[in-house]
Amino acid sequence: MSSETMLRTENLTFEYIRRDEEGNVEGITTAVNGVNLEVKKGEFISILGHNGSGKSTLAKHFNALLFPTEGAVWVDGMNTSDAKNIWDVRQEAGMVFQNPDNQIIGQVVEEDVGFGPENMGVPTKEIWERVEESLKTVGMYEYRKSSPNHLSGGQKQRVSIAGVIAMHPKCIVFDEPTAMLDPNGRKEVIRAARALNDVEGITIILITHYMEEVIYSDKVFVMDKGQVTMQGTPREIFSQVDKLKELRLGVPQVTLLAHELQKRGLNIPDGILDRKELVSALKGLRY
Amino acid sequence: MAIILDHVNYIYEAETAMARVALNDVSLQIPDGQFIGLIGHTGSGKSTLVQHLNGLMKPTSGAVYFDGKDINDPEYDRKNLRAKVGLVFQYPEHQLFEINCFLDVCFGPKNLGLSQKEVELRAYDALKKVGLPDEYFYQSPFDLSGGQKRRVAIAGVLAMKPDVLILDEPTAGLDPKGRDEILDLISELHDTLGITVILVSHSMEDVANYVDRIIVMNKGEAVFDGAPKEVFSHYKELEEIGLAAPQVTYVMEELREAGFNVNTDATTIEEAADEIMRIFQ
DSSP states (O other), X not given: OOTTEEEEXXXXXXXXXXXXXXXXXXXXXXXXXXXXXXXXXXXXXXXEEOTTSSXXXXXXXXXXXXXXXXXXXXXXXXXXXXXXXXXXXXXXXXXXXXXXXXXXXXXXXXXHHHHHHHHTTOOHHHHHHHHHHHHHHTTOGGXXXXXXXXXXXXXXXXXXXXXXXXXXXXXEEEESTTTTSOHHHHHHHHHHXXXXXXXXOOEEEEEOSOGGGGTTOSEEEEEETTEEEEEEOHHXXXXXXXXXXXXXXXXXXXXXXXXXXXXXXXXXXXXXXXXXXHHHHHHHHHO | OOEEEEEEXXXXXXXXXXXXXXXXXXXXXXXXXXXXXXXXXXXSSHHHHHHHHTTSSOOSEEEEEETTEEXXXXXXXXXXXXXXXXXXXXXXXXXXXXXXXXXXXXXXXXXXXXOHHHHHHHHHHHHHHTTOOGGGTTSOGGGSOHHHHHHHHHHHHHTTOOSEEEEESTTTTXXXXXXXXXXXXXXXXXXXXXXXXXXXESOHHHHHHHOSEEEEEETTEEEEEEOHHHHHTTHHHHHHTTOOOOHHHHHHHHXXXXXXXXXXXXXXXXXXXXXXXXXXX
């Protein structure tokens, strides 16, 4: 494996045992089934998939919250199943979850952000430096003395992200970070994720149900029944409108409009991703 | 069974140093059978507003009338009101608790004091209406998928036979197909039962596709109230208050700026496609 690889899974399979109320085994569910994928350092990756497709289960393997039943996961060259790596893996691969209220524990924003580095045994002086730097990165520095209770959903989620950045991860996994936010909050969080990728060079793995959020990724993986069924650039993926619909997914509204115009006979290319592309394609038709 | 809000104000922790205005002089009429989208960013007062509609919250000043009667009158039968104005909260599946779906849906009508037979008839009927397959009726609701759980939770409210159905972000957390399925179901319930539906949503695309009236909340005030086309024509003002028009509305605006002679009031893909095809023919 080259040193350029952030994350790699080999034949990753995860099974869990379903039990009834008395604890008798009812059956075995395979949530992730033989996944092979590789993410390079500095990439922005998105994972799509319907509810129950296995994408969150997969993501929890990336920072050693779950361990493969079969196969293996390497984070920056470390095998996550090896007990001696577990703390290093969790420090290198941070995770941001769906509900901001479930991941904020501090009474004051800056205390919350300091929690991670404190647990890593970072010296006090450096903790405060990291807190300041992380809050500035997500644009929440002016709220450092506020109570998290008084923040909006998008702001809380940015504080959660700052808490992860303060641990100096190389990679951050976002598991549906915008599902509970309003349009403004969604924009704030996605903007923060993109900035971390562009400016800090942190590898980003974004799991989402919002198709508009993935159009800037370097690569998209689509999960179904625990397997990766499609992978490619956003353009390659969103060119396949009908296949995505079969997988209970959609495409951005602009892509859908372009697809509809194509069906009605206009000669525009596949996989239009944003408004600018659609307008210029239509301009091209006129002249 | 119209609802009228007359100069409703609501202040959290009134008369303390923490006082915050959540509703500011809201006056609205909600006639029978409308399909309404209620939008606004987090903290704009949407949830406070809907909780006034079934008497869960009482205005600091002003009045709420249901079917011509003041619901905050001490004599008013608010228990019956809560059956008539059904509220489906965000992530309603978190409120499922019974050992099977059927019993869970029975809980509401049972509390109305109906006979066992009537309770069961209503529960059966409600589960049928939300399209839950028969084989799930006697399964634990916790074994169902997210979308199915949400159907069961909606059935629990439908079994109360409401005249007004209010849903707070009914599609949050669902995948795109799941979102469409729940919205189609709500639209079908609106059409077949003839009930009033109020859909609280963050998704402008969803709202544009389904409702016939949009109410926009900002800082506790109803700032826009009208047909989707009319409301979304104010897309610049909507952006200033943290909202946006559907993507296709922006496409049409940009086409016009690029010199295409198009009408810019399309709010759905269908309308936008029709309009674009019109100029290319």
